Amino acid sequence: MTSSINSTNSLMRTYGLSGSGIDVDSMVEKLMTAARQPYNKLTQQQTLVSWRKEAYNSFYTSIGSFRNDKIYNFQMKSTLAAKTVVSSNSSAVTATANGDAAPINHSVNVLQLASGVTQTSTDKITTGTDKSTIAKQFGVSGTFSMQINGKTITVDSSKSINELVSSINKAGAGVSATYDANQDRFVIYTNGIGASTGIDYSGSSTQGLDFITNKLKLSALNNVTTSGVTSSSAIGFSDTANLAGQFAGLAGSFNLKLTMGDGTVANIAVDTTKTSLSDIINQINNIKDASGNQAAFASMDSSGKFILKAKDDANPIQLTGSDAAAISFLNNQLKLTSVVDDTAVIGSTGVSSSERVGTDLNAAIFPGNDTAFEIKISDGTNTQSVTLHYNNSMQEILNAINATGLATATFEHGKFSLKAKNSGAILDLSGSDATAQNFLTNGLLLTSQKGQDAQVKIDGVLTNQSKNSFTMAGVTYNLQSTGNASIMVQNDTEKVISSVKTFVNDYNTMLASINTKLDEKYDRNYLPLTDDQKDAMKDDDVTLWTTKAKTGLLHNDSILKTLRDSMRSAFTDAVSGIDGKYKSASSIGITTSSDWTEEGKLYVDETKLRAALEDDPDAVYKIFGTTDNSSSSTSDSSFNASRNGIATRLYKYTNTAINDIVDEAGTKSATAGDLTSVLGKQNKEYADKISTMSKKLQTLETQYYNKYSKMEEALAKLNQQTSQLSAMLGS
Structure with a gap:
């Protein structure tokens, strides 16, 4: 930008004392105008640099x-090969497609939507008349704990239910809670959806479980449908867990070779960190003879023993070619003591474990503990009470619950499952005593409730998805409800x-x-x-x-x-x-x-x-x-x-x-600070020259005024002398 040099106002000027009438300011200004010409040219050149920089930076922005x-x-x-999508049933599924999607039709069958879990009190929960504290609202005392998805929440009866809500929400348990004072109901729900979400109270104290179930009137055990509830993990031995996790000291891999009587050979490759006993049983049961019939049979019986047998004695199973680790597994882990090496021949009577290797349904679950408890099962119309003991066997528990006619209890792969027997029925177990609640939750590890993945068949292939919106082969499906739809992907020419x-x-x-x-x-x-x-x-x-x-x-x-x-x-x-x-x-x-x-x-x-x-x-x-x-x-x-x-x-x-x-x-129109670009460097050079010249002009202006001041002083002295001389001559 242009600039000018101003007179130095601090200069002590004495011109005008002589009465000469000379316009010193005007004379100095004219002299300085001529002297400023090189300075003005520099400022103009600097301004041009600034304008060029500004012009370039405008293009820097627009081109960018x-x-x-x-x-x-x-x-x-997605821009150059755009696709349009039409759903024949938008109430079931809608979709969009990117440029990678093929312009074809997809058949979609939504079997179930992904969902989380929401539990709401089945009835009003306040038993007292004062909601200021949990003690006054529910008639409980002291401090106790409850577990939600492995996180400990302390319930202090001297605090309010809203403070409990805050504690749950801050626990990082993957759930949120709220209390509706008007409806007098407690609500807890998962923050996400899909099978990986859920609400699990296992690990809670007996008092904590009683508070959850009978005070807050929650727990999925009062909302059991035909989909049921299942143990969150195996209760003891699990034939679906990897072998290394079930048998101490077992590691590595081995190959089990089974040769049928007709010469059919089956090689079962086992990785102990990935393969389960159930996997081995399934592979054995899938062995076919030359005629396509099942040639070998494997199972775990109710006493927890492994059984292996051939179809008949005319077609025995030979283990020739099985490696030493495979024979060791059969002998030492599965306790097939008659299988000492790979020369063993197994006929229709088969071989069985010499002792239990899995869960024995007839053995006491908690030996030595004869504590009794009562489970109350209600379907809204009928209620049945079942009295059990901790030292009952799993089979006794199954028999007792199934005898009610209201529920179906099963035990598979080390997990207990409980379901409503009749379609549409909803079971309520909340009337069970505190010991029973503890047994169901901490003994049988019944998860309160699990979310579910979406299940959908796309072009006949079943897929599970943790969310109701997902992308496959360039098509994003948005599931709305169960049902069938045809998704038509077309090129969007327009x-x-x-x-x-x-x-x-x-x-x-x-x-x-x-x-x-x-x-x-x-x-x-x-x-x-x-x-x-x-x-x-x-x-x-x-x-x-x-x-x-x-x-x-x-x-x-x-x-x-x-x-x-x-x-x-x-x-x-x-x-x-x-x-x-x-x-x-x-x-x-x-x-x-x-x-x-x-x-x-x-x-x-x-x-x-x-x-x-x-x-x-x-x-x-x-x-x-x-x-x-x-x-x-x-x-x-x-x-x-x-x-x-x-x-x-x-x-x-x-x-x-x-x-x-x-x-x-440079990148900005401003010249200050830009010392790297060509114009930025030029601007700095001009700025330095202008600064130097400005100082010189100020010095020159001062010199001009000093000269005129001295001239005025000389004229003033001359005038004084003249006046004195005139006075002397006049006298």
Whole structure:
């Protein structure tokens, strides 16, 4: 910007004392005006540098926006190969598709939605008349704990139920709680959905379980449907857990080779960290003879023993070829003591474990503990009481519960399951005593409730998903409810055409702004105004002059000219290496104006573009979005323009221009602090020169005033002497 040098006001001036009538200020100003000419030229040159920097930085912003907001998106398949999706049953499932989705129909059968767990008090919970504390609201005392998903929550009866809600919400248990004072009900729910979510109270103290079930009236044990509740983990031995986790000291891998009587051979490869006993049993039971019939039988009996036998004595099982580790596993872990080596032959009577290796349904669950408890099972109409003991066997527990006729209890793979027997029935076990609640929760490890994954068949293939929205093969499915739907994925030709037209308009706008600056003429007669010149002009005239002085600063600029030429070539040159008959912008109806005055403006022939897309739906994507993977990046010197699509080329060219602008003018219009760009360095050089010259001008102005002050002093003395002489002569 321009600046001027002001007089030094602190100077002690004595001119005017002589009465000479000389206008010293005017004379000094005229002298300084001449002296300031080199200074004014420097300030004008600095202003021009600042204006050029400003002009460049305007393009830095606009080109960057064009690259990031327009070109980047126009390289993506979702833009250039857009798809539209129609669902035949939007109440069951809706869908969207990206550019990678194949334009085909998908059959969708939603079997169940993913869900979390919500538990609400089955009735009003306040038994007292005062809700100020838990003690007064529920008639409990002291402090006790309850567990929610493994997190300990302390229940202090001297605090309020709202403080308990806060403690639960802060525990990090994956659940949230709330208390509705108007309805007088407590609600707890999982923060997420899917089978990995749930609400598990196991580990809670007896008093804590009683508080949850009989005070807050929660627990899934009062809402058991035919889907049931199951132990959260195995109660003892689990035939579905990996072998290494079930048998101490077992590790590594082995191969069990079974040869049937007709020569059929089965090799069972076992990885003890992955394979379970159930896996081995299933593989043995799947062995077929030459006629396709089951040739071998394996199982675990109710006493916890493993059994292996052949179909009949005429077709025995031989273990020849099994490795030593496999024989050791049969002998030492499964206790098949008759199988001493691989020469053993197993007939129809089979071999059985010499002692229990799994869960014995007839053994006491908690030996030596004869504590009794009562389980009350109600389906809303009928109620049955079952009295049990901790030292009952699992079989006795199953028999007692199943005898009620209201529930079905089973024990499989080391886990206990309880379900409502009749369809539509909902069981309530909340009337069970505190000891029973503790046995069900901490003894049988019944999880209060688990969330469920979505189950859906897509094109006949069953898949489980933890959420109701997921993406497969480029199609995002949004499950709404159970039911069937046909999802029709189609090429969205009209959207692609619209995208192309929008991009071409953006390109033309960018090109026009570049051409405008390149074509502007620079008039050297219009230099930046000095402050003195501005003071002498009207504001409107100053604006007009400044606008004219800024015009043409980037006339024929090499950076913009290179970018313009590169942008044009990006559209005119064909793309090599792509298949199909469409390889250039012109082949799909995008051409440059034949009018040279339009300086490369593009036009879109919609009819030709639509025909190309109907013939080859990926034509636009291949021409614009193709990327040559032999180049490490678009800024790499090895960039091969001919093997890259138009948008890829444009991204590279604009990126290069932006980098060149940064080298020339930095990233911001402000000159302060920019000491790296070419214009930033020039500005600093001018600033240093202007500062030096300003000091010299101030010194010169001071010298002028000092000279006139001395002249005034001399004239004053002369006048005094003259007056004295006149007085003497006159006397």
